[in-house]
Amino acid sequence: MPTSPDPGVASIARIYDAYLDGEDHLPIDRETAERVARRTPWAKPAARYNRAFMARAVEDAVRAGIRQVVDIGCGMPTEPSSFSAARAADPSAVVVGFDNDPAVLARAERMRDAGVRVLEGDIREPDRIVEALEPLIDWSRPVALVATAVLQFVPDELDPAGLLRVLSGRLSAGSRLVFTHSSTDGTAPEVVAGVEEVYGRGATAPITYRSDERIMEFLAGTRLLDPGLVAVQDWLGPDLPAPPDGPAVRLAAAVGVVPG
Numbered sequence: 001m002p003t004s005p006d007p008g009v010a011s012i013a014r015i016y017d018a019y020l021d022g023e024d025h026l027p028i029d030r031e032t033a034e035r036v037a038r039r040t041p042w043a044k045p046a047a048r049y050n051r052a053f054m055a056r057a058v059e060d061a062v063r064a065g066i067r068q069v070v071d072i073g074c075g076m077p078t079e080p081s082s083f084s085a086a087r088a089a090d091p092s093a094v095v096v097g098f099d100n101d102p103a104v105l106a107r108a109e110r111m112r113d114a115g116v117r118v119l120e121g122d123i124r125e126p127d128r129i130v131e132a133l134e135p136l137i138d139w140s141r142p143v144a145l146v147a148t149a150v151l152q153f154v155p156d157e158l159d160p161a162g163l164l165r166v167l168s169g170r171l172s173a174g175s176r177l178v179f180t181h182s183s184t185d186g187t188a189p190e191v192v193a194g195v196e197e198v199y200g201r202g203a204t205a206p207i208t209y210r211s212d213e214r215i216m217e218f219l220a221g222t223r224l225l226d227p228g229l230v231a232v233q234d235w236l237g238p239d240l241p242a243p244p245d246g247p248a249v250r251l252a253a254a255v256g257v258v259p260g
């Protein structure tokens with residue numbers, strides 16, 4: 001179920017690339033990113049912190065001996081990516097990304113020689129992702145399952161936590177779930193409404209902010225590593241640049257470990 005490659009519609013992956021100052025977006029995506037930035041100056045820093053958290057959590061997982069990484073909604077392989085983070089820890093780590101955006105798939109195709117393997121996959125069809133992984137992943141060994149800033153693009157009526165469970169239910173003991181999601185806790189209500197409106201009106205998918213309590217449903221059945229479910233920047237230490245003035249957005253981040 002790839003999203004439309006219509007260049008007249010801003011795409012989730014390309015808007016995010018614009019936040020990251022990458023090179024894989026179109027004017028319409030930049031305009032949409034700017035519309036979000038007018039509602040909150042945190043749009044860009046939050047995207048950067050999200051990527052930095054994801055890369056660190058993947059590197060930590062691989063350093064802890066988890067040599068298989070599955071990244072759902074991996075986005076453009078803009079640095080730092082799950083691919084480079086895993087390989088920095090262990091060059092022989094297996095990393096498989098999935099995305100439903102044709103622009104991501106096209107970009108990844110150009111990077112195949114560098115070991116970037118991104119397959120077409122939609123989290124709304126998790127059984128197809130499991131099937132595609134069958135020859136690539138040994139589920140009896142630990143896997144780092146990455147789902148960062150992606151389930152917020154699946155509306156409630158599709159049961160996003162249930163969809164993720166189709167994948168996380170395959171994880172063996174010691175596996176990790178690396179997870180982030182836009183949260184209503186710590187985000188001003190007018191920012192939630194404004195950002196949901198921008199995506200709902202002019203992007204390939206709507207965005208849904210959820211409370212921390214709802215976000216914990218995605219992590220059910222795992223034991224959270226310290227410091228638990230906190231803002232992405234709280235994983236990154238005290239040396240970050242000062243937060244911008246203006247209404248904040250909060251991306252909640254956690255690493256869950258599958259108990260033995």
Ligand SMILES: C[S@@+](CC[C@H](N)C(=O)[O-])C[C@H]1O[C@@H](n2cnc3c(N)ncnc32)[C@H](O)[C@@H]1O
Nearest residue numbers: 013016073074075099100101122123148149153
């Ligand atoms: C905000 S970006 C996050 C990228 C990356 N996970 C990160 O945290 O840096 C969201 C990504 O999820 C992808 N995405 C959105 N809906 C999806 C779906 N239903 N299935 C698979 N990927 C999806 C988008 O194309 C985009 O690349």
